[in-house]
Amino acid sequence: MKPSRTLLLTEELIALDSITPHDKGCQQRLIELLAPLGFTCETIESNGVTNLWARKGSESPVFVFAGHTDVVPAGPLDQWHSAPFAPTHRDGKLYGRGASDMKTSIAAMVVACEEFIAAHPGHRGSIAFLITSDEEGPATDGTVVVCERLEERGETLDYCLVGEPTSAHVLGDMLKNGRRGSLSGHLVIKGVQGHIAYPQLARNPIHQAAPALAELAAEVWDEGNEYYLPTSWQISNIQAGTGATNVIPGHMTIDFNFRFSTASTADGLEARVHAILDRHQLDYDLRWTLSGQPFLTPKGSLSDAICDAIHDELGVQAELSTTGGTSDGRFIARICPQVIEFGPPNASIHKIDEHIELRYIDPLKNIYRRTLERLLAA
Numbered sequence: 001m002k003p004s005r006t007l008l009l010t011e012e013l014i015a016l017d018s019i020t021p022h023d024k025g026c027q028q029r030l031i032e033l034l035a036p037l038g039f040t041c042e043t044i045e046s047n048g049v050t051n052l053w054a055r056k057g058s059e060s061p062v063f064v065f066a067g068h069t070d071v072v073p074a075g076p077l078d079q080w081h082s083a084p085f086a087p088t089h090r091d092g093k094l095y096g097r098g099a100s101d102m103k104t105s106i107a108a109m110v111v112a113c114e115e116f117i118a119a120h121p122g123h124r125g126s127i128a129f130l131i132t133s134d135e136e137g138p139a140t141d142g143t144v145v146v147c148e149r150l151e152e153r154g155e156t157l158d159y160c161l162v163g164e165p166t167s168a169h170v171l172g173d174m175l176k177n178g179r180r181g182s183l184s185g186h187l188v189i190k191g192v193q194g195h196i197a198y199p200q201l202a203r204n205p206i207h208q209a210a211p212a213l214a215e216l217a218a219e220v221w222d223e224g225n226e227y228y229l230p231t232s233w234q235i236s237n238i239q240a241g242t243g244a245t246n247v248i249p250g251h252m253t254i255d256f257n258f259r260f261s262t263a264s265t266a267d268g269l270e271a272r273v274h275a276i277l278d279r280h281q282l283d284y285d286l287r288w289t290l291s292g293q294p295f296l297t298p299k300g301s302l303s304d305a306i307c308d309a310i311h312d313e314l315g316v317q318a319e320l321s322t323t324g325g326t327s328d329g330r331f332i333a334r335i336c337p338q339v340i341e342f343g344p345p346n347a348s349i350h351k352i353d354e355h356i357e358l359r360y361i362d363p364l365k366n367i368y369r370r371t372l373e374r375l376l377a378a
């Protein structure tokens, strides 16, 4: 049997140790493959991050494959059963850092385009690639920079398929049509330090904050909606005290995070937290960090095309979900009306011995190709 082109390209990409924010030549390899297909390829560098915008055609609709060439660090090498950047087959699986997050997806997108364009040379619309080496890092010089550039020159997008690993138990069982927002707060409650035997001369910030924290923990922020679970508020760190058992501490610090649905806004949540703290008459400082706005693509032509492609290829009925962490989809959604993420199972991502089942590699490519056929075949 002829070795799968998608598998070979995946292995080539895994062998390049593109630990975030380094690309290590991955995108150059993609350019070598895309340029002969008729793509105009543009490298956009930003503070050590390498981004690729490649587009074939000038017509609408514009279908974009999006993803990242960077990977998270391997972690302790002695715990890997084969070297993380030496792609290895074992027990029907391909092992290597990036195997599921997300070098197989990138390879599958490129080979899907080769096959689609060969079969439909006069296809409708345009096909594009938006690839970054800064998804696993701070994500400040990657997809967001390319999106700003596209917006400046008035380039509009219609459909975006992000190749993140979204499947849960088997390939094709889940895709993401949105992601929750993430809003963090660093709260300092100010008291007055003193001897524990003379509480009348001190003000205990722990005692003062406790009822407010109980109220924050019990608050129903929203009910979620058709696509989202209710917004969740969680404390991640709490610290107070000098270490001595006879001292009332002078302050308490609390870190918390909202994972919020499109039923709430960051401004609205901030205002409600301040209202609760103020009602308890606390003396405090609160610093906010909004690390991601939520986005949502309601069920529509793109999600239907991907779900149908999955069903045709595997007979699996995919579920739409908005669970999991933030992704670059949040940046693309600002300039593209339909953004859906779909890729391999995510059980091994970011772990020691990351892998993908070999039997999923060509079906993933076929699903991407079938999606193009449904949306752009002439």
Ligand SMILES: [Zn+2]
Pocket: 068, 101, 102, 135, 164, 165
């Ligand atoms: Zn990823």
